[in-house]
Amino acid sequence: MTLGKIAFLGSGETSLAGGRIFESLVRDLQSPLRIALMETPAGFELNSAQVVGRVGEFMTSRLQNYKPIVEVVAARRKDSAFDPNNTEIIKPLLNANMIFMGPGSPTYAIRHLKDTLAWDVIRARHRLGAALIFASAATISVGAHALPVYEIYKVGQDMHMVDGLNLFDDFGLHLSFVPHWNNAEGGVDLDTSRCFIGMDRFAEWCRLLPGENLTVGLDEHTGIILDFEKGICEISGVSSISLVRDCEPEPKMHPAGTTFPLSELGELRG
Secondary structure (H helix, E strand, O other): OOOOOEEEEOOOOOOHHHHHHHHHHHOOOOOOOEEEEEOHHHOOOOOHHHHHHHHHHHHHHHOHHHOOEEEEEOOOOOOOOOOOOOOOOOHHHHHOOEEEEOOOOHHHHHHHHOOOHHHHHHHHHHHOOOEEEEEOHHHHHOOOEEOOHHHHHHHOOOOOOEEOOOHHHHHOOOEEEEOOOOOOOOOOOOOOOOOOOHHHHHHHHHOOOOOOOEEEEEOOOEEEEEEOOOOEEEEEEOOEEEEEEOOOOOOEEEEOOOEEEHHHHOOOOO
């Protein structure tokens, strides 16, 4: 059994930084390159196919030398014609050696992927060598605990945490992920770092997490690639990633272009 690599992007899946990560992953995959794009996180949007389709167009162009076969998995929501448990809907996952999941809503993705056939197949494909790529909402959703960013930032709900898809529970790791870590769209008047909720609210959310949790913060246009075979994490992009334990105010940072042992994320098993 050869575990595939897993990549997380803080943002910029259709940018130069994202393209470099895609190319890095493809080099280790056997041809033909079959890419499955999960529609689930954006499944509530009327144009969800176009949302993930734009990523597919970027991959087709960027990876054209590898002649990729790109298919969209329209697993939009449970108990619908596009159910993630529908074997016909998720068929592209069965032969995919690269699986991407990205923009949308983290909590929606969790609700409609948790305990589904689609999620089971994604995990199984990874154990058979497929590379997994998570960006934006999906980055949050696959952690042990998810930041309900829209509910807090847009709706105004009280601070709370949501149990995530917990991908790394299979390997004995207790990880959560926060993209847009250094976001500065709010300018000098509004702190939009920590995925738009700001440092103060992130600290409040962090205190809700169990002590064994490690939060991985990913700066804009920056990603991390977990290589299980080599036992290393590689940082790619324009900035850095941050590892937050015990809600420490000054987390450990790893800049782009560096690597560190996978064991720094916890004791790997399985």
